[in-house]
Amino acid sequence: MRSGAKMGVVGGVFAVVAGGVAWGGLNLYNGLTGGEAHNSDPGLVGKAAPRSISTVRTGPLSAAEISSTARQFLAAWASGKDAQQAARLTDAPADAASYIEDFHTAAHVTKAAITPGTPNGSTVPFTVRATVSYDGKSKPWTYSSKLTVVRGRTTGRAEVGWSPTVVHPDLTATTTLVTDKAAAPPVEALDRDGGTLDAARYPSLGPVLDALRARYGKQAGGSPDVTLRVQERDDSADAGQGATPKILLTLSKGRAGRVPTTIDARVQAEAESAVKKYTNASVVAIRPSTGDILAVANNREDGFDAALQGAQAPGSTMKLVTSALLMEKGVAAPDRPMECPPTATYYGRTFHNEDNFSLKQGSTMRDAFAQSCNTAFIKLIDDTKDDAGLSKEAGEVFDIGNNNWTTGVVTFDGKVPAETGGEAAAEYIGQGTVQMNALNMASITATVRAGVFHQPVLVPPSFDHRQIASAQRQLSPSVAQAIVGMMRTTAVSGTAAQAMAGLGGDKGAKTGSAEVDGQAVSNSWFTAFRNDCAATAVVDAGGHGADAAGPLVASVLAADQ
Template identity: 60%
Template structure:
């Protein structure tokens, strides 16, 4: 610990003092486990202990680590109290030397088995700026594999729950000035009101803070070791001057998106304006906080049939009112494909096969294209997918339809196999179908940084675009999307999808649709049928537009 540290017992709490300021707290009277007995240590001459840890061992290991950490003067010694000293030492040292924590009172809660929760009440100081900082975390005590000693099971999250091996804590002048992000109508957008916008707002600040007229303040930040990942502010010690940044988002649509994804775990949704490509909403409800709506990479299931149908109609191999054979199953180059629950349409049209999401009707036409790259070309040339050139304003994945042959190419026709999309990609595909021309999605105006917007090689032929919209309208009124879209009026269309995932018992639920000049797409992990989970999410977002 730091020199000059003093110890005292105050009200049943063990407090470490340095220079008259509290540096650590520990309940030693009742014990974390509720056991009042003292712990024993194992000397080198004693037999190495094995078996479950005793309450006394857990108490002592936690006490030694927490008081040593709070003292802040011997990171190497405290690290030796963990089962990975080499990894622990720089993180413990950085808590004081990089995060600039000058005071810390660490108070444990009651242990639950080997796990010990605790709260940290600290003070962070730099260049005269000083702020309190508090949070909760936990540690786990394990028995050392070689020594048998009770040790803290090391993970960076012991020091702070958001710390990982891929980031670190730093207090300094911020790299970018703070911003006040506003929606298209001037409404303020905050992480508190729109939680899933957190990673979006962080990126917007990182990219455009300097252009928005602000100046940086002093902040305690979570910095990624990857320079392309924006800083996350944990505490503001001194505010900088805030700049204003206008986005294309719509606060009402965003609010509806936030509410909709909260009804399902691991859900994402995005909405775009077909006539302009402006992104009106991006929302995620995920345990990992990942912006899957813009960065996710998953098979989109039968929502991909929008692209497949466009390609088949452009080649003259299908038309909305032309007969299309839809048997219960079909084999193509050694792979068997079937329809949900083995349904068939004995004498239906291509539009009916689209509306009911008949897999076999699409796969039976693959040989007629005489071109395994046809779907990839359609996605790139018409829908702007897979060229890796989108400039939305923040980092995004553009979707991809890799080259494929044989059975793998057939799987792509129904949105399985190697096709990779996220909900922003699918919302854009739907917007292209509605508009007839690809408009690359944007979240901030192009004029902000003069970036070049991606374009497609060509638009959909008018007759193909009209048929595609009519088939999506049929899906929304009497097909697999009818239940989800029933509460919406206006000009509406939809496509459902269920994407099978290896090792996952239930398929992912996908849904995409449009209403007038708004398109949206959603995915719910393990949500099952597209209309059951993702459908209501999309309908709620469209209804707010």
């Protein structure tokens, strides 16, 4: 470009002014169609391009080629008259055309001025100043990007090296620009007392609030935002998979609808604070008498809602279900003797207690439960005469693994596959193929505490009149009372005593340490109740259940008044 050259948009068409002579975006393209010289030496400007050249030009690009190509491309793109015209100035016309077309149509850019900056080698930065208009609303939109000029391998011409980032830095091969009404109106989530729940105050509720908007936005009485955003293309593999679009410009804010929840603000606040003390920690609190979810909190770098959607081995907290099975089968009772040797073998698979501890002869089921003896429970599996009994107990009494919970958001509802042999024995102590999350174990604890299963709910069913799940049968009242009694012993004199020491009221607990392949330190699990509140926490690589997850649960239980 000659010294003093200027560029701008005249009458809606990008124009380049150099040395007092102006070319519109269309004229700049003539060099490709036999008109004025394109991507050539400045001395050819204004002269007819030679028609007899048959060789493909090679070698480094000249500064004139880089400048001329960039100016022509940006002018053609800005004009909005012909996406193909701009695309033919790139090395991938077919791909480029759809993005440039979307810029003007799907993104609803009505005016654009694209100003190139000073080239840095073959890279040319530029600034886009545009106007976005939709449904009678308009807003200015400014951003910067860059392009690189390359020599075409087959044409020998100077061409724009195509990448979606040329149109916008956030674009990828699977995304595009779209301006319209958001898929779902905003929602204002309310706690059980009518207060507002927001991600600023309760950061770990972010995924839950997003899920509430996606599910209830259209029926909560709100109106959607009008936004310009980066989202998955309709033909991409990720289209419709729930990927969150990136908002680039908001033309108008929608009106939020209101969605009630069962969250208790006091308990949620404590849960938020508690999980921050640990890496990769999750906790859920439930009201046993109703199934209301009082708190959901996570502290994870990946943002995954492990509390509601995680799937991990729960360790010895699973002994709540195992105890229910053994007692309903009549092969165990709290005060009956229960042998606890250092190791136990079932179908060739050997299991051990932590540090190979054992309990003295004459110890009872209550002792084995309180001290978390693995072998005592595994030695009774043969007496049930049903290796798959644990899977049935979990599904029939606790509604685990039936995939029918309707909490108001997406949840993983636990999994206890019907196994045989050594794999079935591993499930007895919460290992093997059994999978749970904090929500599942909090629900199991709540079921034992209440004596009956109440499906956990985050959004009251009365709000959307959805059907909630029920268990196939109720836990035997005497068995429920027996498990509650063993949990009380564990909280007072067993493995959970230290973590629960500061809590008053009627309390009970069960600890768990889940071994994970390739992980040197076990995951820490802890589930407990205090009065009419049940809570479960898991801390990845937290060690013993009472070490990390225990204090976390205790602090959450203390917050329920």
